[in-house]
Amino acid sequence: MSNIENKIEANDRSILEVLDKKKYTVDYFQREYSWEQKHIEQLVTDLASAFLANYEPPHSRSDGVDYNSYYLGPFVLSDKEGMRSIIDGQQRLTSITLFLIFLHNLQKTFELEEEEDIQDMIFSKSRGEKSFNITVEERIPCLKSLFETGQYQEQNDDDESTRNMAARYEDIENAFPKEIDAQAFPYFIDWLKDRVVLVEIIAYSDDNAYTIFETMNDRGLNLTATEMLKGYLLLRFKNPKERRRANELWKESMQSLHAFDKDEDQRFFQAWFRGQYAETIRAGRAGSQNEDFEKIGTRFHSWFRENLKLMGLSPTASSGFVEFIEKDFKFYLAAYQTIRRSEQVFSKPLEHLYYTARWGIGDSLRYPLLLASLQTTDSSETVHRKMDLVAKYIEIFVVRRSVNFRNFGASSIRYTMYSLAKEIRKKTLAELQAILTEKVEEMDIDWNGVKDFYWHGTNRRFIKFLLSRVSGFIDEQSGINSNFVTYYENPASKPFEIEHIWADKFEEHRDEFDHESEFHNMRNHLGDLVLLPRGTNQSYNAKAYAKKQPHYIKENLLVKSLCALAYDNNPNFVQMAQRFDLPFRAHDVFNKADIEERQALYQAICERIWAFGD
Numbered sequence: 277m278s279n280i281e282n283k284i285e286a287n288d289r290s291i292l293e294v295l296d297k298k299k300y301t302v303d304y305f306q307r308e309y310s311w312e313q314k315h316i317e318q319l320v321t322d323l324a325s326a327f328l329a330n331y332e333p334p335h336s337r338s339d340g341v342d343y344n345s346y347y348l349g350p351f352v353l354s355d356k357e358g359m360r361s362i363i364d365g366q367q368r369l370t371s372i373t374l375f376l377i378f379l380h381n382l383q384k385t386f387e388l389e390e391e392e393d394i395q396d397m398i399f400s401k402s403r404g405e406k407s408f409n410i411t412v413e414e415r416i417p418c419l420k421s422l423f424e425t426g427q428y429q430e431q432n433d434d435d436e437s438t439r440n441m442a443a444r445y446e447d448i449e450n451a452f453p454k455e456i457d458a459q460a461f462p463y464f465i466d467w468l469k470d471r472v473v474l475v476e477i478i479a480y481s482d483d484n485a486y487t488i489f490e491t492m493n494d495r496g497l498n499l500t501a502t503e504m505l506k507g508y509l510l511l512r513f514k515n516p517k518e519r520r521r522a523n524e525l526w527k528e529s530m531q532s533l534h535a536f537d538k539d540e541d542q543r544f545f546q547a548w549f550r551g552q553y554a555e556t557i558r559a560g561r562a563g564s565q566n567e568d569f570e571k572i573g574t575r576f577h578s579w580f581r582e583n584l585k586l587m588g589l590s591p592t593a594s595s596g597f598v599e600f601i602e603k604d605f606k607f608y609l610a611a612y613q614t615i616r617r618s619e620q621v622f623s624k625p626l627e628h629l630y631y632t633a634r635w636g637i638g639d640s641l642r643y644p645l646l647l648a649s650l651q652t653t654d655s656s657e658t659v660h661r662k663m664d665l666v667a668k669y670i671e672i673f674v675v676r677r678s679v680n681f682r683n684f685g686a687s688s689i690r691y692t693m694y695s696l697a698k699e700i701r702k703k704t705l706a707e708l709q710a711i712l713t714e715k716v717e718e719m720d721i722d723w724n725g726v727k728d729f730y731w732h733g734t735n736r737r738f739i740k741f742l743l744s745r746v747s748g749f750i751d752e753q754s755g756i757n758s759n760f761v762t763y764y765e766n767p768a769s770k771p772f773e774i775e776h777i778w779a780d781k782f783e784e785h786r787d788e789f790d791h792e793s794e795f796h797n798m799r800n801h802l803g804d805l806v807l808l809p810r811g812t813n814q815s816y817n818a819k820a821y822a823k824k825q826p827h828y829i830k831e832n833l834l835v836k837s838l839c840a841l842a843y844d845n846n847p848n849f850v851q852m853a854q855r856f857d858l859p860f861r862a863h864d865v866f867n868k869a870d871i872e873e874r875q876a877l878y879q880a881i882c883e884r885i886w887a888f889g890d
Contacts, residue, residue, distance in 0.1 A: 292469040295397040309437035320451040350475040386458035392465040427733030450685025505577040512597040547643030628667035635741040648697040680725035726879035731800040772807040803874030821866040
């Protein structure tokens, strides 16, 4: 191996230095882009919080050079003959690219006198051709659409990375804080470019690059916040036998958490401490300092040591720590594990936990809220009823906002949800029911938004969720053995997809519309949408309604309900419609008025599904 191939370099680099007019490929062995909502939300929240802690207007942009730096971590490159391939760190760098695309689009809404130059960190020219700085061929259409329009219309043949990128872009929109407004935006871009730092590690041979990758991922890890908390707690045990017992309990508990995710232990402690103990949260204005909620999110082990009194502990009383581990820790761990299991496997007593894991507020707010009302004296049944009640409230909150095109990202609702967690903390089941009932009644948006709700470029996931809930509800209430899981997941068969009842043929509807854009707008309204299995959807899609309808009688009840025969042969379905006073009827033709009528039907079903008192 030559000297250059043996060479390894490591340097700190700003985001500007890493991405500006640089070109990277992603090595073939790298996994798909797999970041989840919780990962992107944490990234955006951390960056925004770090910036806002420095930003104290009025001052000039040149003063930004004194802002504190923020460390994003290392990434590893293989450099062969000037071609740089990302060996480790592509998840983070792809996420930063998505974030930069969002910022590029956001500034257009601010109408700034002069837009900030972000484009060269996203794409640049090489040998006269413009391409994205991080190049993966199959991801280009998604990135291009997001950059040009701020949205991406998912395709049936999209790979996992593309679907995740489109979803994470939407999560960035929801998580970005309103405090970074038109005035703060230029300062934020300056800080992001120059003060957010990564460590760039370059190897000049694949062997060395892979060795570094393995070393970074397998060895030499620092103690985590969980391990430091464990050390502090066990140090307080005076009795060696009790300490050994607590240590065994801790090890078994961490193993059980890691079965969900390698970082699950940290999410558990953050959720527990925030839900049960956090008294303060950072104010939503520039220059505000981090408080309990944020400190628990970053260094909960330090926060714990500094807040023993709040938790009813004394550093000199060993018995309090023994009880804390053997009673409180065990109780809240069991409750948290119930949440996580219920998110993965559908169970009727805890069904709303399953729903909100697929369409709900972010983990950093949802988990503390689910744990907040619990008391160690609660029975298992009470724990389950409390958590499902809170999850049902969360689902009502997010679905109502979604059908009214209202944001519910962490940045816009964090104070509301944190305040609610404090309000329901350690309440009885009856008290919890009363508080949440009042909160639902006080919501400033209702179900009338459904009548104008439609499918646009970035709400495909929610449309699928909503139609799955509606279809599953109608089936269940009519005595059919299918539910939400059938339509949203359908693990045993073909996945369900969104079907337009109208074919995409303006010429068939010219008598009702003056302009083609009006036709497309109406075609995307909720009343024109149902779910059909993949393949069936594609075979029906281009047919006129008169030719589709005879086939619809073979599909699920929501689709069948368009056909007169569904009302002749399904007494349970007819009785269900009467019992809930749902305005179902067959449609021999399907015109604009029929879409509006189905829209009203969907609204009535939504009001029934998400009636909080039931």
